[in-house]
Amino acid sequence: MxxxxxxxxxxxxxxxxxxxxxxxxxxxxxxxxxxxxxxxxxxxxxxxxxxxxxxxxxxxxxxxxxxxxxxxxxxxxxxxxxxxxxxxANVLPFQNPIRLAEDLAMLDQMTGGRSFIGIARGYQKRWADVLGQTYHVGATFSDKSERDVANRQRFNEHWEIMKALWSERTTSLKTENWQVPPPGIDFNHEAVNTFGGGQDDQGVITEVGIAPKPYQKPWPQxxxxxxxxxxxxxxxxxxxxxxxxxxxxxxxxxxxxxxxxxxxxxxxxxxxxxxxxxxxxxxxxxxxxxxxxxxxxxxxxxxxxxxxxxxxxxxxxxxxxxxxxxxxxxxxxxxxxxxxxxxxxxxxxxxxxxxxxxxxxxxxxxxxxxxxxxxxxxxxxxxxxxxxxxxxxx
CATH class of the missing domain: 3.20.20.30 (Luciferase-like domain)
Known part of the structure; x- marks a missing residue:
């Protein structure tokens, strides 16, 4: 044990x-x-x-x-x-999943693979409903209510975004509340195509990737x-x-x-x-x-x-x-x-x-x-x- x-x-x-x-x-x-x-x-x-x-x-x-x-x-x-x-754990519905994926990957790198990850849905209204207002979702206690369903949807959505960012060199994805990257980002930077990726021939960003990836592959426990x-x-x-x-x-x-x-x-x-x-x-x-x-x-x-x-x-x-x-x-x-x-x-x-x-x-x-x-x-x-x-x- x-x-x-x-x-x-x-x-x-x-x-x-x-x-x-x-x-x-x-x-x-x-x-x-x-x-x-x-x-x-x-x-x-x-x-x-x-x-x-x-x-x-x-x-x-x-x-x-x-x-x-x-x-x-x-x-x-x-x-x-x-x-x-x-x-x-980290309370997923009230966090930016891209920033959280980056922070957790950095922690795993800085500890040489000594990190593990916790994820949760959030139940304390005092803070969850304040921080969650940006994402139009609140705290829940698994009661099958409309609020509970919305919370679980955000939780699942953010989890899928984090997994994609950890496991793929560059990625694009569209969910109910997120589009990564959003359309029409005219970056047109030659270095992206020379040394990286995710930019089309017209200089529009079509995919993004986080760096570093987690030290443990594809991600920690x-x-x-x-x-x-x-x-x-x-x-x-x-x-x-x-x-x-x-x-x-x-x-x-x-x-x-x-x-x-x-x-x-x-x-x-x-x-x-x-x-x-x-x-x-x-x-x-x-x-x-x-x-x-x-x-x-x-x-x-x-x-x-x-x-x-x-x-x-x-x-x-x-x-x-x-x-x-x-x-x-x-x-x-x-x-x-x-x-x-x-x-x-x-x-x-x-x-x-x-x-x-x-x-x-x-x-x-x-x-x-x-x-x-x-x-x-x-x-x-x-x-x-x-x-x-x-x-x-x-």
């Missing part, structure tokens, strides 16, 4: 977050950069597979201050040696967090993308993995092993003392989830089939439903044993909380995982 540390990242201690506006405190942000650097360096030395950051904007509260995961990736990559860096619907799993299976499962119910997870295997085989990817090409997402904190681990986890995800993610609908990932009514998002519910991998190495080894026997995921995305969980506690957690948990599940 390949371990990926996932950082929002949170900015500010538990007490600072509770006071408000922790995200605009310069000292808090510098402390966060210091902590994720040291933690990523330790993970690098201990053999973790990767580290990832999200994309969200306007986070004055400090809960997930990560408006540019690509920059954070490069920052960490320049201070590590082997660990892969990536995004969980791609992930899609957090996937809930069968439609998303079928898309990922066809595209060779790793979906990251946030759900906690084993029956729901099994069905999604069934769908992934079925669709992958139908798309010509062969008969995948159970869990191959799939990731599971859990909050992780390891300590020699279980009470200590839960104390700090309660101040990390146990504080942020019910205050931020739960009210936005993420408690639904813990719903059991046929269950009605509201699902709690408090820390006790997160533990009871199996989202918290928190405790001693022995406690977590037992949880991993169940996870592997039932689903055997190729990747485990581990939620980390710099700030509300003290730096020394997280450093010990990373080390304990690497020394007393990871060796059992290679």
């Amino acid at each position: 390949k371990e990926i540390l996932f950082y929002l990242p949170a900015v500010g201690s538990y007490d600072q977050l509770k006071k408000g506006f922790a995200g605009v405190n310069d000292k808090n942000y510098q402390n966060m950069l210091f902590q994720i650097t040291k933690q990523a360096q330790l993970a690098d030395d201990l053999g973790y597979w990767g580290v990832a950051f999200t994309e969200h904007h306007f986070h004055i509260e400090g809960f997930e201050e990560s408006n540019n995961p690509i920059l954070l990736d490069l920052y960490i990559a320049m201070q590590t040696k082997r660990i892969k860096v990536g995004q969980m 791609v992930f899609q967090p957090f996937s809930f619907s069968e439609e998303s799993f079928r898309f990922c299976a066809r595209e060779g993308i790793v979906p990251i499962v946030m759900n906690t119910n084993n029956e729901v997870i099994s069905r999604l993995l069934d769908v992934y295997q079925e669709e992958a085989e139908a798309a010509g990817r062969g008969a995948l092993k159970r869990g191959e090409g799939v990731g599971i997402f859990r909050d992780v904190l390891v300590s020699r003392d279980a009470d200590e681990a839960h104390y700090w986890a309660r101040r990390g995800n146990g504080f942020i989830f019910p205050n931020w993610f739960g009210p936005m609908g993420f408690a639904e990932v813990m719903r059991n089939p046929g269950e009605t009514g509201q699902i709690g998002s408090d820390y006790d519910t997160l533990c009871e439903r199996g989202f918290e991998f928190v405790g001693t190495p022995d406690d977590i080894n037992r949880q991993i044993e169940k996870l592997v026997s039932q689903h055997d995921p190729e990747y485990l995305l581990q939620w980390q909380y710099p700030g509300p969980v003290p730096h020394d506690v997280q450093m010990r957690s990373i080390e304990l995982w690497a020394s007393e948990i990871a060796p059992n599940w290679l």
